[in-house]
Amino acid sequence: MNVSELLVNSVPETGAASNPGNAGAIPRGVMVDIRKALDDIQTPGSFSAIGGLAEHRFADRLGLHVEGVGDIAMPLQEEQARQLIAQCRQAPYGKGSEAPVDTSVRNTWELDASQLEFRSAAWAKTLDHCVEFTAKSLGISSPIVAELYKMLIYEKGAMFKAHTDNTSTEKIPGMFGTLVICLPLPHTGGDLVVRHRGLQKTLQTSVTQPSVLCWYSDVHHEVLPVTSGYRWVLTYNLAISPDLVRPTAALLQPDTGKLQQSLGRWLEHVGTQSEESEKAKRDVPHLYYLLAHEYSEASIALRALKTTDLARLQHDEDDEDEDGPGARHELDHVYETSVSIKKLVDLDGSLLRSALDIDDHDLLDNLISDCVDPLKGVDDRNEEYQGYMGNSGSTATHWYRTAATVLVPRSSTEKFLTRDLDSRGAQSMLRYYAAKCLDPKSAQRQPAEEYMHRLASRAWEPDSRGWSKCSPDVGTVIEVLKAAIASGGYDLFNNVVAWAGTDAVLARTFTLVRNLALAGRLDVSEVKKSMLDSLSKRHVANWSDYLELLCPSEKESSADLDEMAAEIVNQAVKRLEGDLKSGILQENDGFAFMLMIQRRQDYDLFKTCVLPDLEASTSTAPFVLGALQVLDTCTSDSKSFPQAETLEIVKSLSKSVISTMDITKLRTKQTLQAEERRTHGHKTPPTQLAQVIDPATLAELFQISFEHAWDDLLMALSLKIAAQAPSILASEFNFLWIPFLEHLIGFLHSSPTTTTTPPSPRYKQLTLSLLESYLTSSVGREPAPSASLTLPAVHCSSGACSDCPGLNGFLESPDRRTARFQVGKARRTHLQRVLGSLGGMVTLATEQGGRSETLVVTKVGGKSQRHRRATRLEDLDEEGGLRWVIGEEEYERILGMGFLRRGGEVLGAAVTAGVAGVKRSAEEAGMGGY
Ligand SMILES: O=C(O)CCC(=O)C(=O)O
Ligand SMILES: [Fe+2]
Structure with missing residues (x-):
């Protein structure tokens, strides 16, 4: 397996002759010509360079003498630096004696060449060396003259903003560039940034010390502010004989005429491929050309290319008219028995595509290379080795990688970039x-x-x-x-x-x-x-969330956002009637819907457009209950909803919901989902129209009436639940009715009147009806328990003990699993001691909370429905709330479940008995006839 990086480019087209008859591969000759033309492009040099100089070239070998200061000792000492600066003037910006001083553009000290003298013969050699470096780096073959111009000293904060050294009048005839020698003196900052045709380099004089720098006069350059120390340099004007063509960075252009010609022939060939032909439809014309240098995957971009590769690619960039992004790109390719492009980037290095598989043939047909193996000469970068593996032998995997450019005709670029689109x-x-x-x-x-x-x-x-x-x-x-x-x-x-x-x-x-x-x-x-x-394609329940994102309440808004929000609400209102009829609206929708109305603070809209719909659909209890939850809060904290009137609406809506709703139709999300899983995702029609509700919402209906002391409503609701309890679906107890009781008991038990008033018998009745129905439907069918939870009673020596009789009642019960004793420490210790006789038959734990800790006694063993239900009921009584609502006696009766076994009745009979029981109790409680 091989890995290779490739680089590819797009080619501008001029009108190419069309010859539909000639469909086929690119003539080999054309490919060879393009390759040769690309291979032949050599760049003569760069537009700037920096090189290090050896320390020994300085010291006493400089022999520097400065007018007014004397011999300068190397390395330069702080005191002499101060003396030198005292001789300097603030350097002007520009050339000539009239040039202005503007320290926001240029801030440095300067001395003229005439004030300096180099008394050491060795210095001339150093200078020659620097000139040679310049000729080589900038690619100049004619003799170069370097003329000392200034000595500059940059203190902390000194700098020179971006400029070119091209001036309207030449400093010396034939001048083409600048040479700087940075003398050995430590400093930070002060680096030189050079820019040319979108490429930028930093020549770090702060790092390469001492150093020689050079650049063409048309190159933009800037000295960054010195942050510490002194930056001490000599500047030289560079010139060649004024008779010769002046070298500039702009002329660094390679000769690309041949390349243009051969690309033209290729495009002509591409043009002969009929657009209609099958091949043209399938293929995107392109050529791969391997780059000469290696590039790291992260850095590959035009600006990172090394000179020769850069010259080859820049040819195309220069000719490019502004024809759209993606017109030229680099491609980073990975071969893996078949080849893949690892990373395809444009000339700026921005990612276009990655991990793009390409055909072996695609590569071989389009690669312009003179060797058959495109990876010949490419170093393998990685090797993965697996030792002996059974009879499969050992394997070694080699990855090769190379960089390449892709040439793509401009008209095909889009097609090329979106090949094999996933x-x-x-x-x-x-x-x-x-x-x-x-x-x-x-x-x-x-x-x-x-x-x-x-x-x-x-x-x-x-x-x-x-x-x-x-x-x-x-x-x-x-x-x-x-x-x-x-x-x-x-x-x-x-x-x-x-x-x-x-x-x-x-x-x-x-x-x-x-x-x-x-x-x-x-x-x-x-x-x-x-x-x-x-x-509009979404459920109304989601709308209010989106509305909140658009106009978060209490936050800044704008007129047009407000208008849009109003439109969203109006649209929701418009759909309401239809949605209600279709039966798709649930509790969440009601809640979310009303939230939107509340947020708009639009009572009129509510009263005229929403209320009639709500009133007409109270049989869709969940939606109306959801809406009621929000509406109830509007009675106290809304600026635009009139309090008393809103309260009346809440009451009358609650009343009609209570009288019209059929509680046996109420379902929970969990049970519907479980049903869907059982039926493998097939929603049965009633599921779709089911009235889905959360137990808390149902309890809320109770709570609203409770808090407003609407006694008639409380009675009506209690009676309704008690009456319909026996017909509730067995599956709905677990997620709806038992949690509902939890909520109900919770808020009744914790209400401030709890300690003074006993609970109303109607709650007792309601609770008992639900629990009986629960046990009848889930345990009633079960044969008499095989594993009884009965344990032997404990012996208590104290005749006056108030806890042991209760404890023994629990221990001897065949069904009860857990008992809680919220008693003081001494009594807990007594209980723990007497329970010691039971060994591992019970587990003991203490719960924190209340006035003292609670001792929790749990029997080990027992897994029947009966035991599980008993546990659930015990949990329901965690705070003693269930016992408070139904009384100790009923609690024992319900947990004992004796009523389930009355005469060994079958389930149907048990249900009937349950109903009869409810009626009788309701009459006893004085609720008959309601
Ligand atoms: O201080 C340098 O390195 C460059 C100075 C410069 O750009 C100039 O004198 O024109
Ligand atoms: Fe300059």
């Missing part, structure tokens, strides 16, 4: 285009938006069956939306919201719209429609 590829390209749109400096926003639109449609637009090719990744979709807004592409925005607006996308889109609208960077009216359309 979700990951689409994601990567869309992010690339989005970045182009979001870059304010990019001249390519317009074409990028177009590419993005086409690609988004290809990737995300659902087909006629509603399937899209690629799954939308939230982060990518949001980048695309941002880019669409930045480039004013509202069509793109609206389409993407329609195509890829998943719940998560939509949530982030609402936040995005809010932020951009508040920043004044988005016209809300342009995006409103698509966002409302996406909402």
Whole structure:
């Protein structure tokens, strides 16, 4: 297996002759010519360079003498530095005696060449050495003259802003560049930044010490501020004979005429491929060309290319008209028996695609190389070795990697970049285009938006069956939306919201719209429609969340955001009647819906448009109960809802819900889900129209009436539940009715009146009916318990003990598993001691809470339904609440479950008996006839 990096580019086209008859591979001759033309491009040199100098070239070998200071000792001492500065003047910016001093542009001390003298003969040799370095680095073959110009001293804070050394009048005839010798003196900062044609380098005089630097006069350069020490340099003007053509960085251009010719022939050949031919449809014309140097995967980009590779690629870049992003790219390729592109980047190094498999043939057909093995000469970078593995022998895997450029005709670039498009590829390209749109400096926003639109449609637009090719990744979709807004592409925005607006996308889109609208960077009216359309495909329950994202309550908003929010609410209201009729609305919807109305503070809207619908649909209890929860809070803390009137509405709605709802139809999400799992995902029709409710919501209905002391409603509700309890589905106790009792007992038991007033008999009746029905439906069928939980009673020596009789009742009960004793420490110790006689038959634990700790006694063993139910009831009594509501006696009766076995009745009879029991008790409690 091999790994290789490849680099590839796009080629501008001029009108090529069309010859549809000639379809076939690229003529070998054309490929050889292109390769030769590329191979022949050699760059003569760079536009700037830095080289280190040996310390021994300085010291006494400099022989520097400065007018007014005398001989300068090396290394330079602080005192002489001060003396030197005293002789200097502030360096002006520009040339000549009139040049202005502007310390915000240039801030450094200077001495003229005429004030300096080098008395050591060795110095001339050093200077020659520096000139030689310059000639080689800048690629200059004619003799060079270096003329001392200034000595500069940069103190802490000194700098020279970006400039070129080209001036209208030449400092010396034939001048083409600058040579700087940085003398040995430690400093930090003060590095020289050079820029030419988009490439930037930092020549670090702070690191390479002492050093020689050189650059062409047309190169932009800047001395960064010195942060400590002194930067001490000599500057020289560089010139060649004025008769010769002046070398400049701009002329570093290689000769690319031959390359242009051969590429032209290739494009002509490409043009002969009929657009209609099968081959043309399948293939994207492109050529791979191996680069001369090795590049690290992370750094590969045009600016990182080494001179010769750079010259080869720049040829194409120079000829490129502004024809859109992705017009040229580098490609990083991985071969793996078959080949893959590891990383495809553009000339800036921005990622286009990664891990892109390509055909062996694709590589071999399109590689312009003179050797058959494209990886010949490429070092293998990695080896993976596996030792002896059974009879499969040992294996070694070699990875080879090389960098290459890809040449692609401009008209085929888009096709090339979106070859073999999978979700990951689409994601990567869309992010690339989005970045182009979001870059304010990019001249390519317009074409990028177009590419993005086409690609988004290809990737995300659902087909006629509603399937899209690629799954939308939230982060990518949001980048695309941002880019669409930045480039004013509202069509793109609206389409993407329609195509890829998943719940998560939509949530982030609402936040995005809010932020951009508040920043004044988005016209809300342009995006409103698509966002409302996406909402309309969703359950009303989700709308209020989106609304909250768009206009968080109490937070800053704007007129257009407010308007959009109002429209969302109006649309929800408009749909309400229809949705209620269809029976799809549940408790969450009611809650969320009312939350939206509450947030809008629009009582009129509520009264005229919502209330009639609520009143007409009280049989859809969950929705109305959900809405009631919110409406009830409006009675106390809403500015726009009139208190008394709202309270009346809450009461009358509660009343009609109580009288119309059928509690046997109430279900919970959990049971419906469990049913769906049993039926393997097939929703049975009643499931869809089931009234799904949360036990807490049902308890809330109770609580609202309780808190407002609406006694008639409490009675009606209790009676209704008690009456319908025997018909409740067995499956609904676990998730709905027992948790409901938990809530009910919880708030009754903790209400402030608990200690003074005994619980109303109607709660006792309601609770008993539910518990009897629960046990009848779940335990009633079970044969008499085989594993009894009965344990021997304990012996208590104290005649007056108030705890042991209770303890023994528990121990001797065949069904009870757990008992709790909330008693003081001495009594707990007594209980623990007497229980010692039972050995491992019970476990003891203490619970914190209340006035003293509670001793919890649990029997070991027993797994029947009966035992499990008993445990559940004991849990229900955790705080003593169940016993408080139904009384000790009933508690013992219910836990004993004796009523289930009355005369060995079968289930049906037990149910009847249960109903009869309820009626009798209701009459006794004085609720008859209600
Ligand atoms: O101090 C340097 O290294 C460069 C100075 C410079 O750019 C100039 O004198 O024009
Ligand atoms: Fe300069």
